[in-house]
Amino acid sequence: MQYRTYGKQLGFKVSALGMGCMRLPRHLNGTGEGDVDTEKAIAMIRYAVDHGINYFDTAYGYHNKTSEAVLGEALEQDRYRDKVKIVTKQPFGVMTTQAEIRRNLENTLKKLRTDHIDVYLIHNIQKPDWEDIKKRKIIEEYEKFRAEGLIRGIAFSYHGLLPTFKEVLSFYPWDMCQIQQNFLDVEREATAEAIHLAGQKGTALVIMEPLRGGSLATPPAAVKAIYDAYPVKRSAVEWGFRHLINYPEISTILSGVTTLEQLKEDIEIFSKPDARPGCLNDTEKAILSRVRSHYESLASIPCTGCEYCLPCPNGVNIPGAFSKYNDGVMFGNFDPAKRSYSFLTMSNQDASLCAACGECEQKCPQHIDIIERLKMAHETLKA
Numbered sequence: 001m002q003y004r005t006y007g008k009q010l011g012f013k014v015s016a017l018g019m020g021c022m023r024l025p026r027h028l029n030g031t032g033e034g035d036v037d038t039e040k041a042i043a044m045i046r047y048a049v050d051h052g053i054n055y056f057d058t059a060y061g062y063h064n065k066t067s068e069a070v071l072g073e074a075l076e077q078d079r080y081r082d083k084v085k086i087v088t089k090q091p092f093g094v095m096t097t098q099a100e101i102r103r104n105l106e107n108t109l110k111k112l113r114t115d116h117i118d119v120y121l122i123h124n125i126q127k128p129d130w131e132d133i134k135k136r137k138i139i140e141e142y143e144k145f146r147a148e149g150l151i152r153g154i155a156f157s158y159h160g161l162l163p164t165f166k167e168v169l170s171f172y173p174w175d176m177c178q179i180q181q182n183f184l185d186v187e188r189e190a191t192a193e194a195i196h197l198a199g200q201k202g203t204a205l206v207i208m209e210p211l212r213g214g215s216l217a218t219p220p221a222a223v224k225a226i227y228d229a230y231p232v233k234r235s236a237v238e239w240g241f242r243h244l245i246n247y248p249e250i251s252t253i254l255s256g257v258t259t260l261e262q263l264k265e266d267i268e269i270f271s272k273p274d275a276r277p278g279c280l281n282d283t284e285k286a287i288l289s290r291v292r293s294h295y296e297s298l299a300s301i302p303c304t305g306c307e308y309c310l311p312c313p314n315g316v317n318i319p320g321a322f323s324k325y326n327d328g329v330m331f332g333n334f335d336p337a338k339r340s341y342s343f344l345t346m347s348n349q350d351a352s353l354c355a356a357c358g359e360c361e362q363k364c365p366q367h368i369d370i371i372e373r374l375k376m377a378h379e380t381l382k383a
């Protein structure tokens with residue numbers, strides 16, 4: 001396992017592979033829902049620690065609010081807690097007072113069976129929430145928690161575009177920021193520019209969705225043929241991870257594993273001696289560019305993400321809605337896209353808010369019939 005520096009402030013050394021606890025194994029019922037299979041999940045978490053992973057990411061809301069408790073149970077015995085960093089996130093939107101914010105943290109500490117959280121995140125900051133977060137003095141509340149020893153680091157997770165990311169990053173000396181990146185998103189979401197900005201500032205950077213919710217693990221035949229033509233044989237999973245391992249600015253790449261086999265494969269990839277920053281040569285970068293182009297050619301709405309159509313007076317995140325729809329088409333599976341679209345719904349940016357004023361259509365250089373396409377995207381992606 002490779003270990004990396006975690007920004008400039010906390011002095012942590014963390015495994016380059018972190019375990020995300022939002023896709024733990026479950027007892028599935030007929031509808032695809034189900035509670036966590038605690039026995040399997042605990043075995044996987046302890047296997048991860050035994051094989052060098054020292055970074056565990058969870059959130060209050062994951063697995064219907066049970067993920068933290070499963071992680072706490074797995075780490076309680078044999079001093080496993082002392083070997084790892086626990087990182088969790090608080091859903092600021094559902095708590096309206098400072099007392100509720102504190103109660104929520106106390107509840108999380110109980111579930112995690114620990115006296116402190118190593119890094120505590122404001123979960124999923126989005127552009128419309130940012131002013132509210134500042135006004136409600138949530139960061140100041142977290143600083144009190146830190147002074148009391150209940151948390152060590154203060155951080156945020158972010159699903160959104162670069163301008164708001166820049167604003168949030170520069171506002172405060174965060175210990176860490178967590179963003180979505182993978183080789184399809186180098187010019188989307190917060191973009192690869194966010195990686196460089198975090199590195200320049202010395203803020204630890206953690207990556208989520210490195211395989212786009214697992215979609216990049218099962219490529220279409222044309223993509224597989226591109227990978228297979230390269231003399232060094234690698235799985236699609238390894239290509240996806242190596243794109244991120246290549247960046248020296250990234251501290252940890254989270255993998256939300258569901259099976260022990262996936263976990264073993266990930267550990268093997270991250271344990272290779274050359275799984276280090278700078279691991280991609282120019283030929284390999286060109287291969288990933290070709291793969292990206294192929295995926296993009298499958299997208300059905302020709303949105304480039306230029307954002308000329310923004311701001312929408314009703315707050316619709318037009319490129320965000322189109323990108324999630326295109327993901328569903330590209331991967332032939334709308335389930336991850338629906339999950340991702342739900343973030344837009346939670347933050348009042350989804351396509352249902354379109355009032356058909358037509359302002360955006362006049363500004364779109366691709367002449368997309370935005371109003372109709374938004375209706376189609378919403379019908380497909382709504383929960």
Ligand code: SF4
Pocket residue numbers: 311312313314315316318353354355356357358359360361370371374
């Ligand atoms: S047409 Fe809809 S999406 Fe476009 S600017 Fe008007 S309200 Fe926003």
Ligand code: SF4
Pocket residue numbers: 302303304305306307308309310318319322363364365366367368370
């Ligand atoms: S202006 Fe057109 S191409 Fe650009 S982000 Fe908006 S919808 Fe997409």
